[in-house]
Amino acid sequence: MEKLLDQIGSPDDLKELKRDQLPLLAVEIRKEIIKTVSRTGGHLASNLGVVELTIALHYVFNSPTDKLIWDVGHQTYTHKLLTGRKRRFKTLRQFGGLSGFPKRDESPHDCFDAGHSSTSISSALGMAVARSLTEDKQRVIAIIGDGSMTGGLAFEGLNQAGHLGKDLIVVLNDNEMSISPNVGALSSYLSRVMTGRFVNRFRSEMKAFLQTLPGIGKSMYKIAKQAEESFKGFLTPGVLFEELGFQYIGPIEGHRLDHLVETFSNVAKMDGPILVHVLTKKGKGYYPAESDPARFHGVGPFEIETGRLHKKGDGLPTYSGVFGETLVQLAEEDDKIIAITAAMEDGTGLRGYSKRFPERFFDIGIAEQHAVSFAAGLALEGFKPVLAIYSTFLQRAYDQVQQDVCLQNLPVVFALDRGGIVGSDGPTHHGLFDFSYLRHLPNMVVMAPKDENEFQHMVKTAVEWEKPIAFRYPRGAGYGVKMDRKLRSLEVGKGEVLLEGEDLLILAIGSTVYPSLEAAQRLREHGMRASVINCRFVKPLDGELICTMAEKLGKVLTVEENVLDGGFGSAVLELFQERELSEVKVRRIGIPDQFVEHGSQETLRGRCGINTEGIAEVAGEMVLGAQREKHGVMGFGKRIILK
Numbered sequence: 001m002e003k004l005l006d007q008i009g010s011p012d013d014l015k016e017l018k019r020d021q022l023p024l025l026a027v028e029i030r031k032e033i034i035k036t037v038s039r040t041g042g043h044l045a046s047n048l049g050v051v052e053l054t055i056a057l058h059y060v061f062n063s064p065t066d067k068l069i070w071d072v073g074h075q076t077y078t079h080k081l082l083t084g085r086k087r088r089f090k091t092l093r094q095f096g097g098l099s100g101f102p103k104r105d106e107s108p109h110d111c112f113d114a115g116h117s118s119t120s121i122s123s124a125l126g127m128a129v130a131r132s133l134t135e136d137k138q139r140v141i142a143i144i145g146d147g148s149m150t151g152g153l154a155f156e157g158l159n160q161a162g163h164l165g166k167d168l169i170v171v172l173n174d175n176e177m178s179i180s181p182n183v184g185a186l187s188s189y190l191s192r193v194m195t196g197r198f199v200n201r202f203r204s205e206m207k208a209f210l211q212t213l214p215g216i217g218k219s220m221y222k223i224a225k226q227a228e229e230s231f232k233g234f235l236t237p238g239v240l241f242e243e244l245g246f247q248y249i250g251p252i253e254g255h256r257l258d259h260l261v262e263t264f265s266n267v268a269k270m271d272g273p274i275l276v277h278v279l280t281k282k283g284k285g286y287y288p289a290e291s292d293p294a295r296f297h298g299v300g301p302f303e304i305e306t307g308r309l310h311k312k313g314d315g316l317p318t319y320s321g322v323f324g325e326t327l328v329q330l331a332e333e334d335d336k337i338i339a340i341t342a343a344m345e346d347g348t349g350l351r352g353y354s355k356r357f358p359e360r361f362f363d364i365g366i367a368e369q370h371a372v373s374f375a376a377g378l379a380l381e382g383f384k385p386v387l388a389i390y391s392t393f394l395q396r397a398y399d400q401v402q403q404d405v406c407l408q409n410l411p412v413v414f415a416l417d418r419g420g421i422v423g424s425d426g427p428t429h430h431g432l433f434d435f436s437y438l439r440h441l442p443n444m445v446v447m448a449p450k451d452e453n454e455f456q457h458m459v460k461t462a463v464e465w466e467k468p469i470a471f472r473y474p475r476g477a478g479y480g481v482k483m484d485r486k487l488r489s490l491e492v493g494k495g496e497v498l499l500e501g502e503d504l505l506i507l508a509i510g511s512t513v514y515p516s517l518e519a520a521q522r523l524r525e526h527g528m529r530a531s532v533i534n535c536r537f538v539k540p541l542d543g544e545l546i547c548t549m550a551e552k553l554g555k556v557l558t559v560e561e562n563v564l565d566g567g568f569g570s571a572v573l574e575l576f577q578e579r580e581l582s583e584v585k586v587r588r589i590g591i592p593d594q595f596v597e598h599g600s601q602e603t604l605r606g607r608c609g610i611n612t613e614g615i616a617e618v619a620g621e622m623v624l625g626a627q628r629e630k631h632g633v634m635g636f637g638k639r640i641i642l643k
Contacts, residue, residue: 006086011058056264080098327353334384336382405468411468439539450536456487497532504529508560515615531553547581556585
């Protein structure tokens with residue numbers, strides 16, 4: 001018998017199903033998601049939690065005419081399966097395959113690219129206002145999780161939406177709050193009844209009637225409204241949203257398709273800003289994900305039967321793990337150290353720290369701007385705040401970094417996890433801009449380690465520095481180098497020479513140091529000798545070391561896992577201009593002026609030329625130059641170095 005899911009090529013096909021077939025469809029979708037994510041990795045728990053909710057939305061509304069805007073977007077796998085992407089679903093998060101997030105150029109049903117949280121209400125309101133100006137009656141629906149409601153942007157959107165009073169539906173997907181069965185059943189029943197056409201028409205007609213009564217009409221309507229609000233407030237948590245100007249509906253059981261379809265069918269006929277509160281369970285339908293949703297939020301390939309993750313690598317320490325362990329070691333000796341993270345306790349390696357020093361650990365939710373200003377306040381009172389945050393998310397707090405930290409020259413440490421290419425999460429998550437957006441800020445120091453041993457010393461260096469300082473480190477494991485037992489502080493602004501040669505100078509930073517060394521070794525196999533410097537610091541640069549060797553060798557290649565515009569290579573060019581080294585020939589390798597798509601780190605680094613082969617090819621071309629034909633080595637890089 002053909003599966004229901006195989007019959008659906010678009011939401012129109014979904015609408016051909018009977019309502020009593022929808023629960024079976026939900027079961028099939030969960031199996032498809034689990035099967036695919038077990039192979040590709042991805043966001044599992046959040047997607048399993050919204051299967052019924054997504055089915056109901058597409059069953060009632062008419063995408064893409066009606067706009068569904070998903071907050072963050074890491075819960076859109078069911079949405080993709082229902083909108084014509086079933087056959088390609090096996091390519092999820094693979095290079096050239098489906099994105100793990102909404103992508104406008106992937107499908108007309110994806111109407112807003114999202115990878116960061118709390119943006120859905122504001123963007124949806126913009127679309128709703130545009131439709132009101134064109135007198136278009138189609139609906140706009142924002143779907144936002146309760147975690148994203150910790151971001152101030154969500155409330156900025158709610159505030160204006162309530163003030164404008166435009167037709168807008170906000171679905172609050174609440175997967176953390178619990179509600180007792182009796183209250184849940186009653187409030188769900190009340191919500192479905194209160195959204196019905198009769199009740200809403202009665203409410204509107206009663207309002208109009210009472211307000212026409214001479215003298216007492218307005219006061220009677222106010223009393224009636226207060227009575228309704230008191231009753232609803234007693235049973236439901238919607239008072240805040242009502243005060244913001246939304247009509248509150250809920251809570252609704254998020255895994256009861258009959259309730260969801262009926263509620264959304266009624267809501268679709270209502271006017272003005274409406275908030276529908278839906279209760280769901282992360283990981284629904286897959287026990288390992290239900291029992292440990294944090295572990296299965298973003299997960300690698302795993303064994304379906306047990307939920308056990310497939311082992312990868314050789315058990316090498318991860319940079320996040322080294323960071324967490326080093327910070328614990330430092331905090332044992334210094335009670336002024338405080339760790340802060342923005343809803344990424346596990347991701348940034350701070351779980352151990354939070355258990356060891358709970359009074360000195362703060363997870364402030366998805367509120368990056370607040371995190372930076374909060375850290376600034378701590379620093380002003382003599383503490384040493386260490387803000388651990390993904391590189392891509394610190395961008396959201398740029399103003400606070402500049403105004404609240406750098407302008408006041410405060411000793412805040414920015415530990416930027418996932419610096420560089422992160423892999424399958426794609427362009428919203430790559431940390432490719434931090435060198436550029438941090439190095440031009442006065443008072444800021446920016447550094448990046450070549451390996452995990454140097455990294456632990458950088459953590460100590462940062463904590464002991466008494467001004468703003470940032471270090472970025474890559475996603476994944478280190479190199480397995482020997483770890484020094486004793487931590488030491490590095491001299492700020494000093495690089496190190498790793499290899500000496502007379503033909504070319506390679507300046508590398510962070511994750512590009514070892515590939516640069518390997519490239520230099522390949523060059524030596526063909527009679528070319530390159531010097532390699534681990535610069536360590538993007539700001540301040542080791543000007544004396546770099547300029548002395550650059551002037552001597554005459555040819556410089558800079559390598560960075562950051563955008564070329566305004567990055568490490570740009571800093572070197574500025575240095576040479578200041579020192580008037582106009583005769584030095586410079587080439588830069590880094591990320592071009594474009595967004596990098598999703599794919600494995602290895603694949604993407606190769607395509608950007610920041611792996612061993614890419615560095616060796618450019619370095620070889622620089623050394624040989626016009627002598628290539630004389631040496632008889634046409635296409636030197638590809639034919640010899642990339643063998």
